Amino acid sequence: MRILICGAGIAGLTLAWHLERAGWEVELVERAPAFRDGGYLIDFYGPGHQVAERMGLRPRLLRDRYPVDELSYVGRDGRQTSHLKLTSALENVFSLLRGDLARAIADGVRAPVTYGTTVDSAEQHADGVTVRLADGTTREVDLLVGADGARSRVRELTFGDVVPRYLGHQVAACIVTDPELSRRVGTRYQMLTEPGLMAGAYALRDDRLALLFLRREPDPALPADPAATLRRHFGGLGWILPTVLERVPGPAGLYYDLVTQVEMERWHSGRTVLLGDACQAVSLFAGHGASMAMAAAWVLADELTTAGDAPGHLPGPHETPGGLAGALARYQARMAPAVAEVQGFGRRSIQWLAPSNRWRVLARDLIFRLAALPGGSRLFVNSFSPGGHNLITSRSEVLESVRQD
Ligand SMILES: Cc1cc2nc3c(=O)[nH]c(=O)nc-3n(C[C@H](O)[C@H](O)[C@H](O)COP(=O)(O)OP(=O)(O)OC[C@H]3O[C@@H](n4cnc5c(N)ncnc54)[C@H](O)[C@@H]3O)c2cc1C
Structure with a gap:
């Protein structure tokens, strides 16, 4: 089976990693001119973490992770207003640069990646898809995957104009080098919030600081000069x-975008399927996007590589005919409920991450103080995280456990 994956990010690379090991002929195309390093700090946990463990990436991620000992809110004078010590309740939350996670996956991918291009058009026919790239070349494949983020080109070509849900905020992230400030901020994640505004900083290795800015903005239009706007x-x-x-x-070094969620009724059409933020973006308010993208790639690979044995196996409420169509339908059916839950969690979190008025800032500080009491951080983590899902169990493992019963 030949597959073209548009977007060499977290989801696209994870899918490539699994499918090439299952004997598929995989190729990726990526709009960026070269591998995208750095980026922003993400908290990585949940189902994606389980996928990373199955891929043997845990030692590498343990090496690359950043220890975050404390969340700390500061005032304009830099003095702390409230804080939360992060304890063992968070030991399975890995703080990583998005680029380091992507690099860890990419190092295990042998499939070719063509940088600096994208999909120009895709024409489906009975036994394949003819994909034309912006560099003028053409590919004949069995399956086209749009893993090209929340502003997906493949989605636009296949499903037309899907407008992501705007969550009323704009986000910016970048990495700056400053030895003195890096020492001052240290391994606490420091944040300053004013109604409608949040700025966060964390010290990275090599005298660098990861910065995050969130701003409430009713108008979903990107500014002409993001740095000046900040x-x-x-x-x-x-x-x-x-x-x-x-x-x-x-x-080139400043990430600036709208905070959005992508909600779609169908994630696939014929021989084209969407993956990751392209069809299931949960937004940074949910804090699970990379994890859910890896989980989705794993579930899609699981379904595609067991598509041949679909009829008669594991009949469920969403069961559809076997083959490719069945595999794509089951992939969506397995992922969609978990995605909807995480998206709901993300919308509920807005008031805590980016309080809209002073009362909410005070309430948030009070919750932080309560959470600092013994046992409080565990409560905090449980009440601010969406419920777990057993997404990372393969069809063959489910069949095996049914057989054993
Ligand atoms: C500031 C911020 C903080 C976040 N914090 C967290 C967090 O704490 N925890 C967490 O799990 N997630 C977090 N996320 C979300 C997470 O980064 C994304 O959900 C995740 O990267 C989605 O993976 P993806 O592969 O779908 O998209 P991406 O990783 O964005 O990859 C998409 C790839 O497609 C490429 N591309 C785009 N358009 C095209 C095109 N037309 N043609 C070809 N290639 C294209 C892009 O260059 C990119 O390489 C955060 C996001 C942001 C912005």
Whole structure:
């Protein structure tokens, strides 16, 4: 089976990793001119973490992870207003740079990646898809996967204009180098919140700081000059912000986007399927996007590689005919409920991450103080995380356990 994956991010690389080991002929195309390093700090846990363990990535992620000992809110003068020590309740939450996670997966992928191009058009016929790339070349494949993020090109070509749900905020993230500020911030994740504004900083290795900015903005239009917009809204807030805002890199090093969720009734059409943020973006408010993207890639690979034995096996409420169509339908049926739950969790979290008024800022600080009491952080983690899902059990493992019963 030949497969073309558009987007060499977390989801696309994870799918490639699994399918090439199952004997598929895999190729990836990526719009960025080269591998995307760095990015922003993510908390990585849940089903994606289980997938990473199955891929043998745990030692590598243990090496690359950043220890976050404490979440700490500061005022304009830089003094702490509330904090939460992170204890063993969070020992399975890995804080990683998105680029380091992607690199760990990519190092195990042998499939070719063509950088600096994208899918221009895709034409489905009875036994395949003819894909034309922006570089003028053509591919004949059995399956086209759109793993090209929340603004997916493959989604646009296949499903037309799907408008992601705007969560009323814009987000920016970048990495700056400053030895003095990096020492000052250290391994606490420090945040400053004003109604409608949140800035966060965490010290990375090599004297670097990871910065995150969130801003409430009813208008879903991206600014012409993101760096200038950040300086205008955050430059007067004190703390370390005036200094770091002078170091914000140019467009290539500054991530700036709308905070959105993608909700779709169908994730596949014929021989085209969407994966990761392209069809299930949960937003940074949910904090599970990378994890869910890896889980989805694993579930899709599981379904595709067992598609041949579909009829008669594991009949469930969403069971559809076997073969490719059945595999794609079961992939969506397995993932969609968990995605919907995480998306709901993300929407409920907005008020805590980016409080809209002073009362909410005070309430959040109070919750942090309560959580600092003995046993509190466990309560905090449980009440702020969506429920677990047993997504990472393969069809063959389910069949095996049924056989044993
Ligand atoms: C600031 C921020 C904080 C976050 N925090 C967390 C967190 O704490 N925990 C967590 O689990 N998740 C977090 N996420 C979400 C997480 O990063 C995403 O959900 C995850 O990366 C989705 O994986 P993906 O492969 O679908 O998309 P991506 O990893 O974005 O990969 C998509 C790839 O497709 C490429 N591409 C885009 N368009 C095209 C095109 N037209 N043609 C070809 N290639 C294209 C992109 O360059 C990229 O390489 C956060 C996101 C942001 C923005």
